[in-house]
Amino acid sequence: MQELLQALPGAQRALFRLHHIGGCASCGFRPDETLAEVCARNDGLDPVRVLAEVEAACVEEAKMLIEPKDAAAALAADGSARLLDIRTREEFDAVHIPQAHHFTQDLMQTIMSDWPKDGLLIIVDHQGARSLDAASWFAGHGFTNVRALRGGIDAWSLEIDPNLPRYTVE
Amino acid sequence: MNDDLQSRIDEAVRDPRNVGEMADADAVGTVGSADCGDMLRMWVKFREENGRKVIDKATFQSFGCQTAIAVASMATDLIRGKTADEALAMSGEDLSAPLGPLPPMKIHCAQLVEGALKDALKPGDTPPANPAPSATAPTLLDQLHGPKSVKITLQK
Numbered sequence: 001m002q003e004l005l006q007a008l009p010g011a012q013r014a015l016f017r018l019h020h021i022g023g024c025a026s027c028g029f030r031p032d033e034t035l036a037e038v039c040a041r042n043d044g045l046d047p048v049r050v051l052a053e054v055e056a057a058c059v060e061e062a063k064m065l066i067e068p069k070d071a072a073a074a075l076a077a078d079g080s081a082r083l084l085d086i087r088t089r090e091e092f093d094a095v096h097i098p099q100a101h102h103f104t105q106d107l108m109q110t111i112m113s114d115w116p117k118d119g120l121l122i123i124v125d126h127q128g129a130r131s132l133d134a135a136s137w138f139a140g141h142g143f144t145n146v147r148a149l150r151g152g153i154d155a156w157s158l159e160i161d162p163n164l165p166r167y168t169v170e
Numbered sequence: 171m172n173d174d175l176q177s178r179i180d181e182a183v184r185d186p187r188n189v190g191e192m193a194d195a196d197a198v199g200t201v202g203s204a205d206c207g208d209m210l211r212m213w214v215k216f217r218e219e220n221g222r223k224v225i226d227k228a229t230f231q232s233f234g235c236q237t238a239i240a241v242a243s244m245a246t247d248l249i250r251g252k253t254a255d256e257a258l259a260m261s262g263e264d265l266s267a268p269l270g271p272l273p274p275m276k277i278h279c280a281q282l283v284e285g286a287l288k289d290a291l292k293p294g295d296t297p298p299a300n301p302a303p304s305a306t307a308p309t310l311l312d313q314l315h316g317p318k319s320v321k322i323t324l325q326k
Contacts, residue, residue: 024311031307088320113183133313170321
C-alpha cells in the first residue's frame with residue numbers, strides 16, 4: 001500500500017470514498033500490505049478493478065478542491081453552505097474566517113446527525129495539506145457536496161481577506 | 171451500500187436512542203480511542219427482575235462512524251431486559267439485525283458495538299476480532315483530527 005500511496009497520493013481518499021477502506025483504525029490498512037490483501041479482507045474486492053477505480057478517482061479528485069474566490073462567492077450566495085475549520089484550537093483562536101465552525105468531537109456528532117448531506121460543506125485547514133483527506137472522509141460518509149479549500153486559510157488570507165493575518169506553525 | 175440500508179442508518183443517526191453518559195451506571199465499556207476519533211463507549215445499568223439481574227438501561231457515546239452510531243442506538247434497546255450472559259451471547263450481527271444485513275465493509279462498525287458491550291460486561295476480555303490490522307497506516311480520520319496543539323507565530 002505504501003508504494004500505491006506514493007504513486008497515487010489520492011489513493012487512500014479514493015479507497016475510502018468508494019469502498020470505506022482506510023478511513024479510520026477499524027477499516028485501515030498496514031503500509032506493508034498489498035492492495036490484493038486489503039481487497040481480500042474487504043468483501044473480496046477485485047484488486048484489478050479497484051486499482052482502475054482508484055486511478056480514475058485520483059484524476060477526478062481535483063474537482064473536490066474549491067478555489068478561495070469560489071468558496072467566498074458560494075458562502076455569500078448560499079446561506080446553507082458551511083465552512084468547517086479543522087485546524088487546532090490555537091490556530092482557530094488566533095485567526096479564522098468569520099463564518100467558520102471549529103471542528104470538535106462534539107461538533108462531529110452534530111455534523112453527522114444534523115447537517116444536510118447534500119449541502120455545500122467546505123473544509124479549511126492551514127495550507128491545504130489535510131483538507132482533501134478530511135473532505136474525503138466526509139464524502140465516504142455520504143456527504144455529496146463536500147469540498148476542500150485550495151491552499152487553506154493561508155490562501156484565503158492572500159486572495160480574499162488580507163486582514164486575516166498569515167502565520168507559521170512550529 | 172444499498173439505499174435502504176443507508177436510509178435506515180440515516181434515520182437512526184438522525185434521532186439516536188440512548189445517547190450519553192450514564193452517571194450511575196453499573197458497568198462501562200470502551201473500544202477504540204477518543205484521541206483518534208474511532209471510539210465507542212457504552213454504559214450499562216442493571217435491575218433485579220424475578221430474581222435475575224437484567225439490563226435496565228444502556229447508553230452510549232460514539233464518534234465518527236454513522237453505522238456504529240446506528241448499531242449502538244439499536245443495540246442499547248435490544249439488550250434491555252437481558253441478563254449479562256444473554257447480552258454477551260449476542261454477536262455484532264445480532265446487535266445490528268434491526269438495520270438488516272451489513273455489507274462486509276461495515277461489519278467492523280457492528281463489531282465496535284459488540285466490543286464495547288463485551289468490555290462493559292466482561293472487562294478484561296479481548297474484544298471481538300477486528301478485520302483491520304492493529305498497526306495501520308495513517309488514516310483519513312487521523313488527518314481530520316490533526317495535531318492536538320501547535321505553536322503558531324503570526325506574520326507581521
